[in-house]
Amino acid sequence: MKIKRIQDAILPTPWGKFIIIGFEEILKNKHHVVLTYGDITKNHPLLVRIHSECLTGDSLFSLRCDCGEQLKMSLMLIAKEGQGILIYHRQEGRNIGLLNKIKAYHLQDCGLDTVEANHKLGFSADERDFTVCSDILKLMNIYKIRLLTNNPLKVKILNNSGIHVVKRIDLIIKKNSENEKYLNTKINKMGHLIPN
Ligand SMILES: Nc1nc2c(ncn2[C@@H]2O[C@H](COP(=O)(O)OP(=O)(O)OP(=O)(O)O)[C@@H](O)[C@H]2O)c(=O)[nH]1
Numbered sequence: 001m002k003i004k005r006i007q008d009a010i011l012p013t014p015w016g017k018f019i020i021i022g023f024e025e026i027l028k029n030k031h032h033v034v035l036t037y038g039d040i041t042k043n044h045p046l047l048v049r050i051h052s053e054c055l056t057g058d059s060l061f062s063l064r065c066d067c068g069e070q071l072k073m074s075l076m077l078i079a080k081e082g083q084g085i086l087i088y089h090r091q092e093g094r095n096i097g098l099l100n101k102i103k104a105y106h107l108q109d110c111g112l113d114t115v116e117a118n119h120k121l122g123f124s125a126d127e128r129d130f131t132v133c134s135d136i137l138k139l140m141n142i143y144k145i146r147l148l149t150n151n152p153l154k155v156k157i158l159n160n161s162g163i164h165v166v167k168r169i170d171l172i173i174k175k176n177s178e179n180e181k182y183l184n185t186k187i188n189k190m191g192h193l194i195p196n
């Protein structure tokens, strides 16, 4: 396994006290973060969110996407349940990186959708690799999960990697005029299960 658990610490949030755990992806010198809540040895299949890094949505209040609201809702649902984990998967912009994502946003300002913009920049629609997520789950002895996501592809990828996703749980955020086109593209071109 190419990951190493580096350090645990307490992370108080508006929804309660989580434990933050820093992981290092050794060969890539890349850092990931896991938040756990409660006794995660209990109540398996465990409630899990794999949240892909979105600096603009998670930290800068962007309304272009649903990430910030999904992040908050995930932490709230995990705390409400009493135990669970969130993997903060540091593959910004579906793994094209922050600067390319800003280029993709500019192309979207010019009329392209999120998939067309990625293609124009020479990337596939989704460049993410979820191996590190299943490696982290296995390292933490978590093999059966209920996954918070609207993306059935994530479920398929995890199932194929030896993590049994017993249930997919919707994480629907209300559409607004700023994120409507983005969400509709995810529904129409990327197979996300979000009500129209
Ligand atoms: N390339 C690119 N990435 C984007 C764009 N908008 C958001 N992202 C990134 O998309 C990732 C989140 O992926 P989404 O497609 O929104 O959702 P998902 O993770 O597949 O599915 P959920 O589990 O339902 O959230 C984050 O890494 C964001 O930074 C965009 O316009 N272009």
Ligand SMILES: [Zn+2]
Binding pocket: 054, 056, 057, 058, 065, 066, 067, 068
């Ligand atoms: Zn986002």
